[in-house]
Amino acid sequence: MKILKEWIAERINDDIYFFDYGEFSNLEEINEGTKWSLKKANLKNRRITVAIKNLDNNSKITKRSFKGFINKIKTFSKSHQNINRFLGLTKDSEGNYFSVWKYIFEGSLRDYLKDKFSLLQWNDKIQMALDITSGLMFLHSEAIVHGNLDANNIFIKNGRLMIADLSFCDSSKQDMEYDIYRLGILLLELSIGPLNSQGSFSLVQTYGKIEDPVENTPLEYQRVYQECWHEDPDLRPEVNEVYEILSQLKSKSNTNENLDEIFKGSLTPQQIIKKVKLNYGLILTEYDIQPGVQAIFAEDGELKMSLYEGQPMVYTNINGLQPVEVCINFPIAEITYKGDLLESFSKYADDDEKLHESFGHFFARKILLGGKIFIKKFGLANQTQI
Incomplete structure (x- = not known):
């Protein structure tokens, strides 16, 4: 067993910038707003601003844990709209x-x-829950356990939530089921308001036992976060199941709200354009389509x-997600x-990365509004039932 900075000095190769x-x-x-010591800095010759976080250089870790550390930072270096991107490592004059x-x-x-919980509508909360779940789904698809998922490790960028792992904690003793448990805590927090870090687990125990949901909480939403706390991790x-449930809730909420306001004539054309984001491009991910x-x-x-x-x-085989088939x-x-x-779009026309990140991958000339239903286990239905 060695300390972290010894492992880094011996094993870091060209795969990590x-x-x-x-x-x-x-x-x-x-430091304000986080429980970690952070520094903001300008990166010379690149015209970008970065955040620098000191690692726990003197912590003792096993070879297995260090391998997990490398796999995690490689995954966080990939581009995803709900992941705060890791850029690389650096070392100061003292070798840290x-x-x-x-x-x-x-x-x-x-x-x-x-600061703003009282201003949030349920449509906002469900979108925030989707952002978190989308980021976690990406990590799990890469076989990465976060291990330290909480509201201090999630940041806001232009209204979008992005998962970070500033501490790069040793998650070798955790598993994906533990991440799901922590996801349930976050969904609760979006429902009832901010929890303090120390009280999260006791609050889960308390709220997990109540029969009535917090006022105005959609029943499907309450069920999914309580299922995330199931005492049997295997259950x-x-x-991806959490994401699908939240997607259906979001779709239902958007459809009802948009149809009511648009066809009751309560909105001007410009208000409709702004509300539905008709003038925005669309970002295509492995799991979803969202406005730029x-x-x-x-x-x-x-x-x-x-x-x-x-x-x-x-539609069948939707994005390859289960258990929904149709x-x-x-x-x-x-x-x-x-x-x-x-003009702001035109100036990025020659920069594909910034173009896609800010404005999306394509623009929809026509948008359809209405309802949808999702069918599980469609293949098990017989001809009479169909």
Whole structure:
């Protein structure tokens, strides 16, 4: 068994990018809002801002744990819309190592909930839950256990939640079922408001026993976070199942809200464009499609709405996710939008990475509004039942 910095000195290879500590300038402490010591810095010659976190250099870890550490930082170095990206390592003049992260520091989820929880609607909470679950689903798809999932390890970037692991804790003693347990705590926190770190587990025990949900909590939402706490880890849902339930809740919430407001005539064309984000591009991930961070077109373009006259649409093997096998869409209306390109979009036209990250991968010329149903185990139905 060796200390972490000895393992790094011996085993780090070209797979992990290494920054010279002299490349950083304007170092500034940014401890507020986290339980870790962090520094904000400018990376010379790259025109980007990064966050630097000191590692637990003198902690003793096994060879197996160090291998897990390397696999984790490699995974966090991959691009995903709900993962705070790890950029590499650096070492100061005293031989201590630091992790270098993309700087997205708009505050932790816990601080955000402390300040703005009363302003959140259920539609907002479900989207935040989806963001967290999407990030965790990516980690689990890479066979990575987070091991320290809580509201202090989740940050906000342009309204989107991103999972970090600033401590890079030793998760070799944890498993994916433990991550699901911690996910349940986060879903509870989005429902009732911010918890303190020390009280999380006792609160789960308390709220896990109550029969009535917190006021206005959707029943499906309450059920899924309570299932995440099941005392038998083998009976907790997998992360993709949690994501599917939340996606259905989000779709239902969006559909009801949008149809009510749009077709009751309570919104102007510009309000409809802004609400449905018709002037935004779409980000395509392995599991989902979400609006981009920035608009592509101006909000004063041409909007057309009409009743949908086609047939329902049936989709099978949705993104490869189980247990849902079939989705049937029942569109009610179709909307098209044409507008002028914004200058902010044009200036990124030659930078694919920034273009996709901010504006999305494609733009939908037509959007269908309506309802949908998901069918589990469709293949088990006989001809009579169909």
